Structure formats: structure tokens, C-alpha cells
Amino acid sequence: MRKVAIIPLRSGSKGIKNKNRKKILGRPLFTWTLAAAIESKLDHVYVFTDDQKVIDFINKDYGWTEKVSVVERSTESASDTASTEMAMLELAEKINYDFTHYFLLQATSPLTTAADIDKAIEVLEQGADSVISVVKTHRFIWKSNGESINYDYLNRPRRQDFDGLLIENGSIYGCSKAVFTKTKNRLGGKIQVMEMPEDTLTEIDEPTDLILIEQLLRKRLLTYKKPVKAIKYLVLDVDGVFTDATAAYDKNGELSKQFSLFDGMGLEILREHHVEPIIMTSENSELVKRRMEKLQINKCFLGVKDKFAFLNNLIKELNVNRNELAYLGDDINDLANILSVGWGACPLNAASPVRNAADIKLTTYGGKGAIREFVEFIIGFNSRI
CATH class of the missing domain: 3.40.50.1000 (HAD superfamily/HAD-like)
Known part of the structure; x- marks a missing residue:
């Protein structure tokens, strides 16, 4: 298996200017996902961007690993109207489809870990054609016309008795080369969901999301230090x-x-x-x-x-x-x-x-x-x- 991932980045961002380079705990946003990808069992990671500052940063700072390449994307695939699949197709062609499995990782989901990526890899290795990361939520969902979707409001279940539902968290998508060449899509064939922790449902779309994500990342980093052992x-x-x-x-x-x-x-x-x-x-x-x-x-x-x-x-x-x-x-x-x-x-x-x-x-x-x-x-x- 040759497992590669694309992290697509655009220089133009309407909601948050220069979003992918915004500092989160002192690090550019995109580096949180990139670091997880480097640590994972992926064979190679392509940062696909039209942002010259990102290109220069990666070329200058990631010489210590052979797992990362930065590839310049076209103006067309980086436009506001271009789909993510367009970027995935463009990169696949640039690298001559040199993979057996293709993963899409999102910089706006910085809570993604190497363990999450490895779990997605395992799903495909076990026979699924594609995989999508999800979060289980126990929220009750309604239609705009006042119709309840996922529960009977006359018999409101307790949280512990409610199965909840699964929601895409936008973090990880993966598929086989055969699926991608056939569907030109991140998903297809036998699709399997992969659950991630509930806090990973938060993506960065609005400025307030940056504040929330920073607090979630801070909380996670603090868990690495316990228990403190003898210092080496x-x-x-x-x-x-x-x-x-x-x-x-x-x-x-x-x-x-x-x-x-x-x-x-x-x-x-x-x-x-x-x-x-x-x-x-x-x-x-x-x-x-x-x-x-x-x-x-x-x-x-x-x-x-x-x-x-x-x-x-x-x-x-x-x-x-x-x-x-x-x-x-x-x-x-x-x-x-x-x-x-x-x-x-x-x-x-x-x-x-x-x-x-x-x-x-x-x-x-x-x-x-x-x-x-x-x-x-x-x-x-x-x-x-």
C-alpha cells in the first residue's frame, strides 16, 4: 500500500483572512494537521496550496522529514467556486496517481491526531472502499417546519438511552485509488464511518471558533504531561x-x-x-x-x-x-x-x-x-x- 494525503490550503479566505496561517498556541493553524499527518502511518503528505508564504515556510522548515512535499495549486482550483474534489484531482494528476489509497485531511480540523489518521488507514486496510470521520452527537434534530427528525418529542428519551446520530466532522476522508479514479470523489463504493471524539466536531469557520479550538488544544496538550516522570x-x-x-x-x-x-x-x-x-x-x-x-x-x-x-x-x-x-x-x-x-x-x-x-x-x-x-x-x- 502507498498511502498519501492531501492537505488543501487556499490563500484567499473570506470568513477569516489568512485563516490557515492564523496562530493557534503559537503555531500556524495548518501545522497542527500537518504534524499529525507526519506522525501517522501515511507514506507521504502533500500540502497543496497557492499561498506563497505557506510554500516558503514548508520548503524552509520541514527538511527534517521526507514525508512532506508542498505542491503549488492552480488559480482555478483555489478559487471560491472550486470544489475540494477539483483540488484532489489536480494533485492526483500532478503526482501521476502514485498511491493506492488517497486521504483528504482538513487544516480547519486541528484536533485531528496521528492515531485518528491511523485508524482511518486501518479501516481501508480491512476492506472498506472509503472512510469518513464522524462524531456521535446526542442532540435532537428538527426540520424548519417543526417536525422532529431523530426522536419522538412525546417520549423524550434520556441521554443514556438515546443512540444519537453520526455527523461528519470534516476531519478525515479516505478512499482507494480504484474508487477515486471511478467516482472522482473522496467517497464511493463500500463506505465505512470512523468515530472521533466529540470535541472534534468543532471546525474553524468563524473567528470565535479560533478561541474555542485554542482552548480545546490547550486542554489536550496538558494531558501529555501527566504523570510527570524523572526528567531525561x-x-x-x-x-x-x-x-x-x-x-x-x-x-x-x-x-x-x-x-x-x-x-x-x-x-x-x-x-x-x-x-x-x-x-x-x-x-x-x-x-x-x-x-x-x-x-x-x-x-x-x-x-x-x-x-x-x-x-x-x-x-x-x-x-x-x-x-x-x-x-x-x-x-x-x-x-x-x-x-x-x-x-x-x-x-x-x-x-x-x-x-x-x-x-x-x-x-x-x-x-x-x-x-x-x-x-x-x-x-x-x-x-x-
Whole structure:
């Protein structure tokens, strides 16, 4: 089987301008679905878009995985009147129908997980021709003429006695190549439904949906950290953590950053207690590279924009869980990781959304001993486990 997925994105959005790039917990909306697809058992994921900023972002930031390609879609298939099937057909032709199973994933359903995608794959592997994700709801449905649809209002059932009904949540669709080439549609043949959790019924269509989705994602991320286990790795941002978030520049570029020797000794002590530091920064700085070489930190990752997806991939290589990591960051691109690791911390000078989310709100500034303070906390915590 060759299982591929399309994530179609349009640059034009009438309801919410630049919807697919809106930040949710510090990450562009589309990256939540993309990260789940990367983690899943899909063989390849195609982001199909006419948005040049998305194209540049993916080409620059996802070199660490071979599972993702970004393909430019035509103006016709990205128009307001074009159907999603038109985009699916266009991509299928561009890749010469190089798949046995074709999945449609929606960026507006960011609560989709890798486990959900794998479940849909399993449905097709077990013989269904196509699969559609649904949510069971116990809502009572009515027609506009006052006629009840799914229950007898004279004998109103209790919730526990009511089977409810299944509703498309717009998250995952999948079909065999044979079905797609025959029907030119995301569904056909023997269709099987696949249930997902009730909160995944929420899709992003209106600005208020962004607020609700962010709260649902926050709640989900917090479940990853329990129970907190002994910390094996400390993941560190650089600017605002190792430094005071300032740098000197001239016309040739970055001249200098200031690093605390006090923090450097703290990381040496940390390693003596069998906790390894990992550097993860969105900047691609030669000065940072040299400083980490001086500190003999081997796991130093520069130019990482989607830190959450990158860390998901890294923890598989390290064979650890998120609750065995600590994370120290200061800005919103650190937010998803701070919420989801065993201990998430921030320095005193962190952005307010980060300070509101962090488990540990340090009393020292980045570049002024924040790392050392957190190191001492981790050593103390591990000694009690």
C-alpha cells in the first residue's frame, strides 16, 4: 500500500483572512494537521496550496522529514467556486496517481491526531472502499417546519438511552485509488464511518471558533504531561533564554550575543546528573552554533520554526515521552511545547501568554541565570522521584 494525503490550503479566505496561517498556541493553524499527518502511518503528505508564504515556510522548515512535499495549486482550483474534489484531482494528476489509497485531511480540523489518521488507514486496510470521520452527537434534530427528525418529542428519551446520530466532522476522508479514479470523489463504493471524539466536531469557520479550538488544544496538550516522570532531557530555546533577547548587528549581520557563564556551568552540572540538554531555536545563528560547541552540547538544532512538530519527531528518535522532558522558552513559538512536556518553564522576561501557561515561572531573566535556576529545580525534582 502507498498511502498519501492531501492537505488543501487556499490563500484567499473570506470568513477569516489568512485563516490557515492564523496562530493557534503559537503555531500556524495548518501545522497542527500537518504534524499529525507526519506522525501517522501515511507514506507521504502533500500540502497543496497557492499561498506563497505557506510554500516558503514548508520548503524552509520541514527538511527534517521526507514525508512532506508542498505542491503549488492552480488559480482555478483555489478559487471560491472550486470544489475540494477539483483540488484532489489536480494533485492526483500532478503526482501521476502514485498511491493506492488517497486521504483528504482538513487544516480547519486541528484536533485531528496521528492515531485518528491511523485508524482511518486501518479501516481501508480491512476492506472498506472509503472512510469518513464522524462524531456521535446526542442532540435532537428538527426540520424548519417543526417536525422532529431523530426522536419522538412525546417520549423524550434520556441521554443514556438515546443512540444519537453520526455527523461528519470534516476531519478525515479516505478512499482507494480504484474508487477515486471511478467516482472522482473522496467517497464511493463500500463506505465505512470512523468515530472521533466529540470535541472534534468543532471546525474553524468563524473567528470565535479560533478561541474555542485554542482552548480545546490547550486542554489536550496538558494531558501529555501527566504523570510527570524523572526528567531525561532539558530542551532550551536560545534568544530570551540563554540571552536577554537582544543582539548587536551591523550592516553585515549579527555581531554579538551575551551568554551567562553561570548558565553554562549549570548545564555542566545538569549532565553530571544524567540529564542531557537539547538546543532548539528558530534562529540560524553562527554565534549560537559556536557557543553550543563550546558548551559541548551535541543536540543543537538551529532554524526550527515548527518546534512542536520537530520535537514530536525527535522524541521518537530518543525513545522518550513528552512527560520525560523539561522545556524552557520565552515566546509563543515555545507555547505548545511548554504546555505539553513534564515541566514547562519560562524566564522572568517571557511573553505574557507564555508566563500564563508555564508550570514554573522563574524569578530570573533570560541570560541572567534563568537556565541555572531551572537546572536546580530539575535536579531537585529528579532526586525526589
